[in-house]
Amino acid sequence: AQSVTQLxxxxxxxxxxxxxxxxxxxxxxxxxxxxxxxxxxxxLQLLLKYxxxxxxxxxxxxxxxxxxxxxxxxxxxxxxxxxxxTAEYFCAVSEGSASxxxxxxxxxxxxxx
Amino acid sequence: NAGVMQNPRHLVRRRGQEARxxxxxxxxxxxxxxxxxxxxxxxxxxVYLQKENIIDESGMPKERFSAEFPKEGPSILRIQQVxxxxxxxxxxxxxxxxxxxxxxxxxxxxxxxxV
Numbered sequence: 001a002q003s004v005t006q007l008x009x010x011x012x013x014x015x016x017x018x019x020x021x022x023x024x025x026x027x028x029x030x031x032x033x034x035x036x037x038x039x040x041x042x043x044l045q046l047l048l049k050y051x052x053x054x055x056x057x058x059x060x061x062x063x064x065x066x067x068x069x070x071x072x073x074x075x076x077x078x079x080x081x082x083x084x085x086t087a088e089y090f091c092a093v094s095e096g097s098a099s100x101x102x103x104x105x106x107x108x109x110x111x112x113x
Numbered sequence: 114n115a116g117v118m119q120n121p122r123h124l125v126r127r128r129g130q131e132a133r134x135x136x137x138x139x140x141x142x143x144x145x146x147x148x149x150x151x152x153x154x155x156x157x158x159x160v161y162l163q164k165e166n167i168i169d170e171s172g173m174p175k176e177r178f179s180a181e182f183p184k185e186g187p188s189i190l191r192i193q194q195v196x197x198x199x200x201x202x203x204x205x206x207x208x209x210x211x212x213x214x215x216x217x218x219x220x221x222x223x224x225x226x227x228v
Contacts, residue, residue, distance in 0.1 A: 006155075034216075036219075042221060042222075043117075043204060043219035043220050043221045043222055044156075044204065044206075044219040045219070046216060046217075046218075049216060090155060090156065099169075100146065100158050100161045100169050100171075100172075101146065101158070101206075101217055102158055103148070103155050103156040103157075103158070104155055105154065105155040106154075106155045
């Protein structure tokens with residue numbers, strides 16, 4: 001069965017600094033990988049997804065992630081964060097069609113001015 | 114094209130009552146997922162449905178919880194005889210047919226409070 005581990009529950013960074021949110025997954029088959037963002041009292045919004053092809057995926061709001069099959073990782077990065085990036089970020093994995101999407105426990109990104 | 118609509122946004126129930134949470138998927142979507150989010154925790158998968166079929170209910174508690182996605186109308190998550198521990202945010206997501214779960218669109222959630 002697939003699972004997702006987000007190693008950091010909270011990540012504080014200064015505004016305009018780079019950030020990396022870590023995500024590792026486990027699965028016995030090929031996977032689809034996702035990053036979602038959740039603002040307070042809101043639903044989840046898709047940031048980016050990896051289905052196949054290029055391992056570097058670019059998403060909205062300047063975020064990108066790199067799929068590393070050998071390390072079973074899908075870390076999220078942004079070169080320069082903004083106050084508006086303050087939110088909870090969830091990594092998720094699916095084993096393909098007709099398979100559930102499993103979420104990690106989330107990483108709270110807090111931006112300091 | 115309206116997004117995934119969940120109602121009510123907030124629901125208060127007394128212990129022992131029934132809670133019915135509704136989810137209208139995006140137009141043209143035939144896959145629905147339900148998740149539960151406890152305070153300060155991530156999303157826990159509950160159930161995955163297609164029209165008139167339950168595909169995966171491995172995350173559903175064995176008792177008191179049920180879900181359906183009829184041919185017509187919204188998907189319903191029903192919790193019978195609610196207890197304090199059922200207090201949580203319940204999120205629904207939908208995805209289109211043929212693409213399976215290559216992208217799931219989320220609703221705003223229903224926040225259930227059991228008093």
